[in-house]
Amino acid sequence: MSAGVQALAGINVVEFGGYAAGPHIGKMLANFGAMVVHVESMGRPDGFRLQYPPYKDNKPGINAGGCFAFFNDSKFGVTLDLKKPEGIVLARRLTDWCDIVIENMRPGVMERLGLGYESLRTTNPDLIMLSTCNMGQTGPRADTPGFGSQLSALAGMCGLTGERDGPPMLLYGPYIDFIASTLGAVAVLAALEKRRRTGAGTLLDISQYECGLLFLAGPLLDYHVNGKIAERCGNDDPVAAPHGVWSCRDGGWLALSCWTDAEFARLCAVLGKPELSADPRVATAAGRKSHRALLDAAITDWSRPRDAEKAAEILQGAGVHAHVVETMADLFADPQLEARRQWRRRPHPVIGNQAYLMPAFDLSETPGEITCAAPTLGGDNEKVFRELLGLTEREYADYRAQKVFD
C-alpha cells in the first residue's frame, strides 16, 4: 500500500479511535507512505461510518459512508473485539509491530484496556504514542467528552464569527479537530526525528483545545498584554477597506480587499469611478471605513451585473486582492486545484469513484499520493493479521471462530 519512494515508507502506524481527530493524522501520514492500520470493532465501528452523512444513494450503510471514507483513504481497516482477552492479544501484536500508535479515546480508556503507553513500551521500547482528546490527558476537566464542532466554541472561534450584533456562527464541522490533527502530525513527525537521533520513543499528549488556541495566539496575547477582548466584526478588517464580500449576477459572491490607497485607486478605476479615489471622504482607509455605504453601493453596482469568477479575474488583472467565494461545488471545478491534483478519485467497493483530498503540501522528490480508497469495516483483517503480523491460517481461523474479529 505504501510506495517505496515515499517520505514515510517503512513507518507503521496503528490507530485506535474514530471520527476526525485521530484518523486524520493517520491519513496525512498514509498519504506520504506510512502503512496505517485503522482499528474498529463490528460492535463499535468508527462513529463517522453511521452517524454522519453523506451515504451512497442517501442510504445509511456501514460501508456506504462518505464522511468516514473522506478521512481514511490509503489505510488498512481491521476489526478487533477489545472486550475479549484475545482481542487485546492481537491489539498488542499490532502495537508491537508498529512505530506509532495514535489514539483518541477518552483519557484512561487505553490504560483500562491494557493498551496504555507504559504497558505497550514494555514490549516495544521505542514506541511513539500520541493521545489526543478534547482537554488533554490531565487537568480538572480531562475526562470531558466532546466533539470538535462544539470545542470550536470553547476555543473562541465561533464567538469570533458572525456580525457584531448577531449570534456566533458555526464553522460547519469539527473545525478544531483538524487543527489538532494537523498539529498532531507535526508532533508525531518530530518524535520520529528524535527517535532517529536518540533511539528513544515518546509519549505525546495533545489537547485539541490547546491546539486550537495556537490559531488565536495573537488575540490571546492582546488580551493578556492589553486587556483587549477580540470580538466578531462581520467581514471587517482593522486595516483594509473596503474588505468584504459582494453579491454577483450568478448568485455567487466576490471577496475583495484594498490594503493601500493606491490599491483603492485601482479598484475605483475598475469600477468605472476613477474620481471616487480622489473623494476626500474615502481617500484614506479610515474615511473608507466611515463611509461604508458609499463604497458598498459603488462595488455592488459593478458586481451585480457580473459573474463572480469573471469579476475576480478582472480585479486580479488590475492588481486588486480578489477571489470568488467558492462553494463546495466550485472546489471541484477550480482550475488551480485541478492543476495541483488536489482531488484524486479512487474506486470504493460501495461508494464508487470517490474524490479524496490530498494534504495541502507536496514534496518535489518524494510526492504524496492517495494510494487507495478507504477500507470497508474489517475489510483488511486477513491481509493485516495474516500477511503483516504473520498469523498462521490455523491461528487466524481459531481467532475468527472465537469472534475476536467481531
Add this chain to the structure above:
Amino acid sequence: MPARPASRAGLTLAWYRNMEPMLQGCVVLDCSERLAWLAGRLLADLGAAVTKLEAPRADVSSVEWRALNVNKRLRRLDFAEPAGRRALDELAASADILIATPHPGAGDAEIFDHRRLARINPRLIVVAVTPFGLTGPKAGWLVSDIEIMAAGGAMSLAGEPDGAPMRVSATQSYAWAGAQAAVGALTALAARARTGRGQLVDVSAQAAVITAIAHAPAFVDILGIVPTRAGAYMTGRSVTGARFRVFWPCRDGHVNFILYGGGAGRRTNEQLVAWMRERNVDLGPLAAIDWARFDPTGSTQDQIDAMEAPIAKFFSSISKREFLEQAHRREMLGYPVSNVADIATDPQLEARGFWQDIAGPGGRSERHCGAFVIVDGVRPPLVPTADEPDRALPKVAT
C-alpha cells in the same frame, strides 16, 4: 518516559538523550511573511533552533508578530542588498530547513528558489508557502486572508443562510497554511533521513483551508448536494435535511449544544433532562422521549423544533460558566461560547501549564500560548525572542 535516576551519580546518558527536545539540533531559517509565521513557531516549540530573518526596518512590535515569533532568534537581513542575499546563502549552507513565502514572478522567488538553494546545500529542505502553491493558473494571484478563506470554501459555509458568507474575524488561513507547512517540513526531514537529500515543500494556503471544512465537499461528490451556511444551526446530520440548533442564548452570552444521537448523545440528553427536572423546568415533548432509541438521522424538522423549544427556555436562565461546570460534572456534550477573557481564566489551561510567562519588549512579562503538545509529561518551555544580529548560528544537525 524513563524514571529519573535518584542520584546525580546515577544520571545516565540515556536519560538525558530521552529528555532532549524532539527537534534538537534542527536549524531552521524562517524568512516568512505573515502567511507562514506559525510554521516556524511550531518547529521552535518542539526544540528546533529557529532564526527569524526580518528586513532592517520591519516592524516586530505587533502582538501578532510577538505571539507567532516567540521562541525564535531574530536577525535582521536586507534581501534587497547583495550583502543581505550573500548572508542568507551563508546561513542556508548550514541550515536544515528554510521557510519562505515567495511571490511567484517577483524577485524573492529567485532568492528562495529551491534549485538555487540546493546547489548551496543539497540537504536543505525549502518550504515555500504561498496562497495557491508555486504552480497553477492562480499562482500569482493577489490575496489576503479573506480571499484565501473564500478560495478554500470556508466562507461559503459560515454565516446566515440568507446572508453574506463570513470569515472568522481573527485571521485563520495563515495559521492553516503555517500548520500544513510544518507537517510538510518534517515529512521532508523524515525523507532526508533516508535519502540524505533535501527537497522542495510546496504549500498551498487555499488547499490548507479546505482541511478546515471537514467532509463538506463529499456531499457534492457523492450526492450532488451543495452544503451551504446554516447560521447558528447544523445541517447534514439528518437524511430529511432537518437543521439542529447549535448556539443558544444564555444569561451572559451563548452556549453550544446539539441534540446528538448515539451513545454519547443518549447520556447527554438524559443528563440534560435530569438537570431540567431538578430545576422544575417544563420538559414538553422531551419528557416522553426514550433517548436510547433517539436517532437524529431520521428526525424531521417539526420533531426537532418541538424538542428544542423547552431547551432554549432553560438555557436562557443559566450562565456560561455554570453550563461548563454542569456539562462536565454530568458528562454532557456541549460547551459555552468563550471569548478570550473566558479562555484566559479557564482552570483547565492553568492546571496544564498552558500559559507561559516570558519577557517581552522592555523586559515586561508577557503571557503566551505555550507549546501545543506535552511531551513525555513535560510541556516544552518557551524562550523569549532574542534580537541577536551578530550571534553565530548553531551548526547543522548531524
